[in-house]
Amino acid sequence: MQIAFYGKGGIGKSTVSANLSAALAESGKRILQVGCDPKSDSTRLLLGGRKIPTVLDYLRKTSPDKQSLEGLLFKGFKGAACVETGGPKPGVGCAGRGILSSFEALARLGIRDVPLDIVLYDVLGDVVCGGFAVPLRREYADAVFLVTSGEFMAIYAANNILRGIKNFEDSAPRVAGIILNSRGLEAEDQRILAFSKAVGLPVVASIPRSEIFSRAEKAGKTLIEAFPESENAEIFRELARHVEKIVKDRSLLYHARPLEDWELEELVLGRSPEDNASIFMQREFEKEAGCESGFEEEAGLEGRTIRTINEPEEYLCETCGACKGEAGDASGSGNLSCSDSPRVKPALGKEKVSVLAPSGSGPAILKAPLYGCAFAGAVTATFQVNGALTVLHGPRSCAHIISDALASSFLRSGSFKKTGVKGLEEQALPGLLSVDMEEEDIIFGGLEKLSCRMEEALASGRKLLFVVSTCPSGIIGDDIEKAVLKMKHLYPKARIFPIPVDGNLTGDFSYGFFEGCKKVAELIDPAVGQEEGLVNIIGERNFSPRDEENFRIIEKLLEGLGLRVNCRFLSRADLSSIRDFKKARFNLLAYNSLENRMLRDYLSEHFGLDFFEHPFPVGFRDSSQWVKALAKSLTLGHNPGPFLEAREQIYRAEISKYSPYLKGKKVLVVSYSQDIGWVLDTVRDLGMELVKVGIRASSFGKDKQLDPLPDDIPLVNNYTDLQRAEDIKCLKPDLVLSGYAPLIPEEDVHCDTIPFSPKVGFMSGLELAKRWSTLLRLPVVEGWKYDGGEEE
């Protein structure tokens, strides 16, 4: 049998569990006591005051192939086996994860194969997180004792633990009862009695305050060993006998029935309900819920005195009656009237309304999801600074995922040829360095390793570092800003920027990208003055295969206006171009996305920059407007007329090559986004007939601010597959354009896709025109499309 001891920190759990272990060992039982407190002093009294190496220390110091259970188990009083899980120093790492890791290691090393009668888990303080709750899980704890004194906070902790147990309970009860470790306070027994009645649990042992405990502790022994004849030693022996009874008879266990906070306050502190505003709210809530089941103090429990060992009693739930003798009642749990509301005061009204379902069984209200993580967004931004090193503070999985996402565009860009590959073996990509947090860094905190990685990079000559945090480092509370500050003292000439986005704890990809850009913007020298003829490009995508090609097209368009690109913020940007960012007079937004608009606002506010709002133009009409507007904004005295006329001549000449094949042909367009103006322009310029534009219901492209499509476009929103099929039948288009090509052969109509990432500039539509003109001369359905169906 496995037993867990929970209770408020400092309440005496270790003393109680060690004495119980000693009593059980004395009676010939094979005992294992597992201390689950980072202080690792639970088993000290069983070991003559000796502290033993902890599981976590052992795992850190011993290579996996040399690890064995013998290195972790220590024999104490009467052969009782002792284990301490250990944990991190206060305030760092994740003690909960430490317990999880220790338990996993013990299982891996074969603890379950050791012949034991009883395992006792002595668990740290309160059930503050899932890690501390591990011993509560069914596979570990068959029974749970609550150790408490009569102080309010101790009882409050005990009640919290009951909540934790309830979360883990399925059908069988698991609470073994309350152990009162008395502090000798006034009316302490009465408070415990009231609490025990209210939660329906017996007080299985009452341990009076006695100085012989401290005398035994000084000797590093339990009472059983140091003062075997003492009255208190006998209490533990009786408790041991009770445990043995539980081993044989699980009906001596009880369901967890925690109180609401206000009930506890009323019960223990005697606070009047009228004094407490929260009670009003609670009652309102009850009314809402129509909860009629109430808890009436059972007359049979009134005036009951605490004995050293209380025999479990039968408690009667008035509401349903079925809870009589809840101890061992396997059917009670999960029934709201029994397990969830017996201590909820009756509602004022008698109306019967449905009650709220317990957690998990009713419809869950789910939040809108985050797309991607801020860590990936921030790294995507900082990775674009040539010569900078981004330190990824997290496990290798995070480094792998982001390096895989960035690798393709990085290799296409060839920018690594410029930056070199020194020390590449440590990097996920040139420019990315993973801290590779391991289990021990998670448990004990990862800042030491982070500092080592930063120092290695700085010592090798790196001068610009960004440090970005992941979910695991955020969850364990690693303070990367502190680590960076320390490193700045050691390397005062280096520039190191922490970006504590903590994976997705702070937001999604867009948020992280914005945060990353903000940090990079700190490199901008505000004192740099403007120079004529320079512009910055803001917010290129960096993921599309077309990014570089599109940049070159825009660069050429700008050249036509007598402009040069100063800085690409942020796309493969050199440090010098970022520093001299303010040389440019105008800033051009590459795309009109949410994160780019956030970036625009930020840069405008902090650097007083002017922006040209029109994003990279796609198609002839858009490009003409873009060039005209840009020329006008820059007031260069530059007349774009000749430039535009030359472009128009080329465009018209090219269009006329294809229009003979396409003129009069009917087109149906189906799209997820309205960002298709350039496609519709091309259709018109070719003299094709646009029969309908169907916009499908989706979130794609919804973050863009788009001009509405012209009124004469036959537009249908929330367009469905069914409508598409009907339109093909009725409108008989020659060509259907959509985001994704249909795979089911459609005999009567040519289909093509709309490029997800179109080429920018005047000639975007020509690619389409050329393709459509040949497409209509090809078979409507290619042969392979007939091969995908099920075999007949």
Place this chain on the structure above:
Amino acid sequence: MIFSPDAFTASILTVEGIKDASVLLNGPTGCKIYHSFLSDRHFPRGASHDPMAFQGEFYFGQLRVPSTYLDWEDYVEGSLEKLEKLLSTVAEKNNDLLAVINSPGASLIGDDLETALKKSGVSERCFTVDCAGFSLPAPIGFENTGLALLEHLDLKSLSRKENRVNIIGLSILHKHWEGTVAELKKLLSLLGLEVGAVLFADTSVEELKNSSSAACNIVLFPEYGQKIAEWYRERFEIPSVLSPMGVPVGFDATEQLLREVAKCLGIDPSPALNFVRAARKSSYSKLARYHSFSGLPKGTSFSIRAEASFAYPLALWLYSYLGMVPSAVKTLPGGSPKIEASLRAFLIEKGFENAYDREPEYEKVDIAFADGYTLGLLKGLGCCKAGLEICTPSEGYIDFIPKTYMGVEGTLLLLEKIINGIRSSL
């Protein structure tokens, strides 16, 4: 460099390598989107990329690896409510075996996944991986998840089928896994053997349940399969065959594996060895013609970045069969220590100790063997004239003809690529 996946990714793809099994990721969308993409890329299940085809709360337009899309609040409050809803949503869709795998972040909050399974009524067809490991090598994630899966399936002892073998230690993460399975099946059929289950690449739950009837387990990548083979030996007394040279790359290693299998089962290896012999002969004439006027491939240099059990037989074969020069051999994390030691000893013995554990980007070679991204980098830096993608991540080449680098077919492919790679770079 860290292009190679770790235990978390390997854990997910272990389950995703089973035809009728699905991973439910208890984690954020950042972890989900990548692994959905990866699973679909390595083991395609659907024909279309249209995200509208995979709408639904937990799917985000992707067919595979639905997730609980955790955010900060779930890390604080626990994720079980969402998980229970995800479980019931997925459970209604099909009868797949399910695995709930925690993301690294989710594994820190200690949610009791088992209770969620019970509440959702899917305990019998679902198992959990609480923590795949932090920065652990991919093979560990593969083996641990594989063992958890086998424990969950509660395999029964079945009567032995003398001509049935399992292949253990092949992940859908491995380059050309489909072609490898086909090649091994072909070679083993020459020994009169049939393959029962392939753990874990394109196998079914039913095949796994029947896997205890195999007469022998063949461990392909030892770092991915040795522990699992040991599990079968302990539970069902099924012997295993493990080539001391690692995976069967090159004629020698292929022959050795076939001999070991035949020895284990007491059968005659001749039919399969004759087949290898014929392949040796046919490649001889081509190599001889090329060599006669160029003197090559002897003396051409190579670098490798791969798993130890692949790097060792490959380096050995390139050196001994083709007379090529090892300049840099770097193994991925988590390799079999025994094979790693053999690789090191081999390079020292032949006077190429500097090549051991050397990153390929430090050497200029004639031909490099690595994952797609490393090759891209090496080519861009001018560190190799030709490159052969032998492991993932892939550059994205879409294979129509099933390929492998193992067995006879694989050796011939390697020869073809090496000779033509050298030829085109001259």
